[in-house]
Amino acid sequence: MEKFVWYNPVRILFGRGECENAGRMVRQYANRILLHYGGGSIRASGIYKRITEALRKAGVDYIELGGVRPNPRLSLVREGIELCRREQIDFILAVGGGSVIDSAKAIATGVPYPGDVWDFYEGRALPEEALKIGVVLTIPAAGSESSDGTVLTNEEGMLKRSFCSPLCYPKFSILDPELCRSLPIHQIAAGGVDILAHIMERYFSPTAGNALSDHLCEGAMCTLIEQIPRVMADKNDLDAWEQVMWTGNVAHNGLLGKGNAEDWASHEIEHELSALYDIAHGAGLAVIFPAWMKYVWREHPDKFVCFARRVLGVMTDDQERAVEQAIEKLEEFFGGLGLAVRLSEINIDDRYFREMAEKACKGGRIGAFWELEPDDVEKIFYLAL
Amino acid sequence: MEKFVWYNPVRILFGRGECENAGRMVRQYANRILLHYGGGSIRASGIYKRITEALRKAGVDYIELGGVRPNPRLSLVREGIELCRREQIDFILAVGGGSVIDSAKAIATGVPYPGDVWDFYEGRALPEEALKIGVVLTIPAAGSESSDGTVLTNEEGMLKRSFCSPLCYPKFSILDPELCRSLPIHQIAAGGVDILAHIMERYFSPTAGNALSDHLCEGAMCTLIEQIPRVMADKNDLDAWEQVMWTGNVAHNGLLGKGNAEDWASHEIEHELSALYDIAHGAGLAVIFPAWMKYVWREHPDKFVCFARRVLGVMTDDQERAVEQAIEKLEEFFGGLGLAVRLSEINIDDRYFREMAEKACKGGRIGAFWELEPDDVEKIFYLAL
Numbered sequence: 001m002e003k004f005v006w007y008n009p010v011r012i013l014f015g016r017g018e019c020e021n022a023g024r025m026v027r028q029y030a031n032r033i034l035l036h037y038g039g040g041s042i043r044a045s046g047i048y049k050r051i052t053e054a055l056r057k058a059g060v061d062y063i064e065l066g067g068v069r070p071n072p073r074l075s076l077v078r079e080g081i082e083l084c085r086r087e088q089i090d091f092i093l094a095v096g097g098g099s100v101i102d103s104a105k106a107i108a109t110g111v112p113y114p115g116d117v118w119d120f121y122e123g124r125a126l127p128e129e130a131l132k133i134g135v136v137l138t139i140p141a142a143g144s145e146s147s148d149g150t151v152l153t154n155e156e157g158m159l160k161r162s163f164c165s166p167l168c169y170p171k172f173s174i175l176d177p178e179l180c181r182s183l184p185i186h187q188i189a190a191g192g193v194d195i196l197a198h199i200m201e202r203y204f205s206p207t208a209g210n211a212l213s214d215h216l217c218e219g220a221m222c223t224l225i226e227q228i229p230r231v232m233a234d235k236n237d238l239d240a241w242e243q244v245m246w247t248g249n250v251a252h253n254g255l256l257g258k259g260n261a262e263d264w265a266s267h268e269i270e271h272e273l274s275a276l277y278d279i280a281h282g283a284g285l286a287v288i289f290p291a292w293m294k295y296v297w298r299e300h301p302d303k304f305v306c307f308a309r310r311v312l313g314v315m316t317d318d319q320e321r322a323v324e325q326a327i328e329k330l331e332e333f334f335g336g337l338g339l340a341v342r343l344s345e346i347n348i349d350d351r352y353f354r355e356m357a358e359k360a361c362k363g364g365r366i367g368a369f370w371e372l373e374p375d376d377v378e379k380i381f382y383l384a385l
Numbered sequence: 386m387e388k389f390v391w392y393n394p395v396r397i398l399f400g401r402g403e404c405e406n407a408g409r410m411v412r413q414y415a416n417r418i419l420l421h422y423g424g425g426s427i428r429a430s431g432i433y434k435r436i437t438e439a440l441r442k443a444g445v446d447y448i449e450l451g452g453v454r455p456n457p458r459l460s461l462v463r464e465g466i467e468l469c470r471r472e473q474i475d476f477i478l479a480v481g482g483g484s485v486i487d488s489a490k491a492i493a494t495g496v497p498y499p500g501d502v503w504d505f506y507e508g509r510a511l512p513e514e515a516l517k518i519g520v521v522l523t524i525p526a527a528g529s530e531s532s533d534g535t536v537l538t539n540e541e542g543m544l545k546r547s548f549c550s551p552l553c554y555p556k557f558s559i560l561d562p563e564l565c566r567s568l569p570i571h572q573i574a575a576g577g578v579d580i581l582a583h584i585m586e587r588y589f590s591p592t593a594g595n596a597l598s599d600h601l602c603e604g605a606m607c608t609l610i611e612q613i614p615r616v617m618a619d620k621n622d623l624d625a626w627e628q629v630m631w632t633g634n635v636a637h638n639g640l641l642g643k644g645n646a647e648d649w650a651s652h653e654i655e656h657e658l659s660a661l662y663d664i665a666h667g668a669g670l671a672v673i674f675p676a677w678m679k680y681v682w683r684e685h686p687d688k689f690v691c692f693a694r695r696v697l698g699v700m701t702d703d704q705e706r707a708v709e710q711a712i713e714k715l716e717e718f719f720g721g722l723g724l725a726v727r728l729s730e731i732n733i734d735d736r737y738f739r740e741m742a743e744k745a746c747k748g749g750r751i752g753a754f755w756e757l758e759p760d761d762v763e764k765i766f767y768l769a770l
Contacts, residue, residue, distance in 0.1 A: 015386070
């Protein structure tokens, strides 16, 4: 096992109806806040009404900044920073999925910083202080509600970059499965893949001798493969939503990969794709991850045989066939969720493969399972074509 | 699933040689501390020397209170409270296993409390402030290094009681597998059972529809059943120790049972046993848990069939036989670790069964899988005889 530090101070409030506690929770930190959210969906679904009523009931005043879009943008973050400074806000409540939460983290770290918030994403500076954040999660996917990371897209150059800081941990995150019922099918599917990918990035590690991580990751993947189709089949199935929402959180709270050198190459590769083509992150991962698997599995075939057997129930003794069947089954699973598993299916051709490969590697190598150079990443893009 | 709050702010530093960081970690909180530990074992093993050198190197001064014994006692805690008050100490470094950590938690909450610290254990008061605690773990077992709980024995009446408070979370816990190599075989075995029991208490729940918890618990149990015999066979096997130590922590950091109504009856029952007979908690659990299983399994047989199949590899389709075989296999596993699985083997007869049963239930019922009354507990003791 590798040395590690495990620290995650986010308070999770989980359960049906828990969103009613949003006001009470916020009130512990502030009585005037920024309410940050996305498009119109939380209004249409009634979530906006439930949360603002909970805030009013707790005596919390709020100003609003909506309009966060998938693959959240630097321009709105800059607007939020100005707004918080002007209004002397020191607490942000993010109501949404990963994009809204990541946007809130960017604003929260940007407000007290005298420079440009993009510095953090380019690694030119580290935040030293930040506004406090709370979360009401509406999309189980990104895991940002329990992570110290934030991903943002800079429209100038379509750069998608991330950074991590303990200051990005929300003070609390409310996971109320009732809020998931109004999600569009495509978003459920993409979210499911995102969650699965968070586990796979931790699982496919070159580190040997970490049976606990192996078993925990396999268990979480099995849960997801069982439960995602249930919520796709019936969006009102709260029993299944509970399990998806909790798995989405555990997948990215940091625990499952502890002791492993984690990979994360597929995420880096996908970030270039969704920055350039503005597709959902999970939809991009459904294309990239199987291609990555095909390219790298021979480096540590045992891990893939375990994955095939324990997660996907592939029982053949032939190593190569087991891995092939596992990847096929995974692609079938993604396809069954209505997602493309080839770039050509979503009208992406090879014209930017080289450029994206080089941007993904940022002048070095990415990944741990197999350390990839731009040439490797380009080949993975072709396998995904 | 049940509603829940998940919050665990303990910073875990994990890995070989991490104990060298004890001084650096402590120094963030204090420059003069109480060093709290058990008997002579940390001196004989060289752990005392490594830690005190790390403290000196970081410029941390310390006063000492050793002598914590298994099933830690109120009298020493009172001594520690007086000592900290007199010496104006506000940080305690616990170097040891669960007993030392629980004793440190008692002292830490007792120092600023004007009444008697035993009030907390009797539920007559809740701590409102506490000294800060850090941990260097030497025995993977109790999980107290990541829990908000503490168990203490009051010699007057041999009462073993516990309480939980967020103030009991250590600021940090250092998990250095190298420190485990000098543990006596019996302590390794009892510790292994304690860890397994922490998972089983969370797993054997009446709550349905929590596949993630099922899978995580099963994975952690499988890891332990694989790895404990490895460290028993070779105490220098650091690869195996890493896995045992990390599993011991994850088993009791609270995550694995989230969403379940957890049981904990076997723990309550065992506490009476170890309070009266002063046996190791894990050794008591090795006797009590199989007896509890025999008594309760018919209440939710499916859970026991899953346990039989997924954790112990019992493949028969006959429900009753599967459960019987699983309990037998578990007893064989405990026996293989050199532990007794019957009270008669450790010279405990039935004379105090009724008294212990009534004390365990504290005037009500205990457990969630099956809510037990004193009559039930007495029958479990007889099954354990």
